[in-house]
Amino acid sequence: MHEIAITAVGSDRPGIVSALTGALLRLGGNLEDARAALLRGSFAMVLVVSVPDEVGEDEIHAALQPTADELGLGLWIGPAAPLAADGDGEGCVISVYGADRPGIVNAFSHALAERRANIVDLSSKLIGDPPIYVLGIAATLPAGLDPEVLRAELTSLAKLTGVECSLSLDADEVM
Amino acid sequence: MVRDVVCFPDRRLKLAANPIGMPGPAARRLAEDLADTARHYPRTVGIAAPQIGAMWRMAYVDCGQHKKVKNPHPASWLIDPVVVQANGAEVGREGCLSLPEITANVRRATDITVRYTDLDGEQCEITTVGFEARVILHEIDHLDGILILDRVSSLLLDVFPRKRRT
Numbered sequence: 564m565h566e567i568a569i570t571a572v573g574s575d576r577p578g579i580v581s582a583l584t585g586a587l588l589r590l591g592g593n594l595e596d597a598r599a600a601l602l603r604g605s606f607a608m609v610l611v612v613s614v615p616d617e618v619g620e621d622e623i624h625a626a627l628q629p630t631a632d633e634l635g636l637g638l639w640i641g642p643a644a645p646l647a648a649d650g651d652g653e654g655c656v657i658s659v660y661g662a663d664r665p666g667i668v669n670a671f672s673h674a675l676a677e678r679r680a681n682i683v684d685l686s687s688k689l690i691g692d693p694p695i696y697v698l699g700i701a702a703t704l705p706a707g708l709d710p711e712v713l714r715a716e717l718t719s720l721a722k723l724t725g726v727e728c729s730l731s732l733d734a735d736e737v738m
Numbered sequence: 739m740v741r742d743v744v745c746f747p748d749r750r751l752k753l754a755a756n757p758i759g760m761p762g763p764a765a766r767r768l769a770e771d772l773a774d775t776a777r778h779y780p781r782t783v784g785i786a787a788p789q790i791g792a793m794w795r796m797a798y799v800d801c802g803q804h805k806k807v808k809n810p811h812p813a814s815w816l817i818d819p820v821v822v823q824a825n826g827a828e829v830g831r832e833g834c835l836s837l838p839e840i841t842a843n844v845r846r847a848t849d850i851t852v853r854y855t856d857l858d859g860e861q862c863e864i865t866t867v868g869f870e871a872r873v874i875l876h877e878i879d880h881l882d883g884i885l886i887l888d889r890v891s892s893l894l895l896d897v898f899p900r901k902r903r904t
Contacts, residue, residue, distance in 0.1 A: 738783050738873050
């Protein structure tokens with residue numbers, strides 16, 4: 564078996580997940596990881612699927628493209644990157660909320676990139692009326708970065724950008 | 739004796755454990771195994787009998803070394819524990835020996851009183867707050883076949899992968 568990454572994006576309608584996963588199942592595929600979400604009116608799906616060695620990208624494309632055409636989906640198929648270890652640093656979740664304005668994601672992602680913190684999950688949404696912009700980031704910190712230093716930097720950034728920000732470290736105790 | 743930890747999807751973790759009543763030699767052996775197993779795994783603050791495959795209502799809690807607990811109770815074995823009072827609510831991150839790949843945000847009471855039997859068969863009560871209360875409630879959940887995945891508001895937003903080590 565080998566792993567293939569697939570993305571599909573298009574106007575939302577019932578049956579997209581069923582159609583795509585059905586085609587993959589008929590190829591002998593098994594979903595290893597999947598995320599799908601409705602982003603305003605667009606439904607976006609990202610999959611990593613393991614398929615038998617004899618099934619290549621061309622076979623997957625041939626199996627999925629008719630379904631994608633029928634449903635009006637943009638499709639991308641390519642090799643999946645190997646699973647990497649996260650290193651020795653700590654994991655954390657950063658929550659940001661405030662009045663919407665351009666540049667919030669860029670400001671916080673830039674601050675994390677400067678510290679070599681690796682974003683492993685990100686989602687944002689406008690909620691409520693008047694709208695509040697809500698951003699959640701899961702990140703892995705590099706070994707040697709004191710989380711309190713990053714917390715202080717992000718707190719300063721939040722003040723500058725007029726939003727609220729909190730950082731919580733992954734729980735390390737078990738019970 | 740250090741015992742193997744049962745991990746989900748082992749179905750024993752989803753079953754309610756049996757009452758012990760008056761503890762005898764077998765319960766004391768189980769108590770030793772719980773403490774030995776907890777001490778064997780780093781940063782373990784509590785463990786429940788079903789997590790080592792023993793379907794009895796006993797949990798071991800030791801927050802003595804934990805920085806989140808200012809005045810911890812001594813390490814304790816809780817037999818047939820019952821929550822008699824619970825107040826407050828707070829969301830906090832929990833890790834579970836039986837779900838080693840994830841952590842999850844779980845809403846729990848912040849101050850609790852729990853009635854239990856100790857290893858000498860005496861009826862006792864413990865009143866505690868904050869993280870120690872969270873640990874005890876987590877362990878009592880194990881005795882009822884409840885995991886942190888049953889407690890999250892959203893499997894999507896409240897469950898986080900633990901870091902993978904090489």
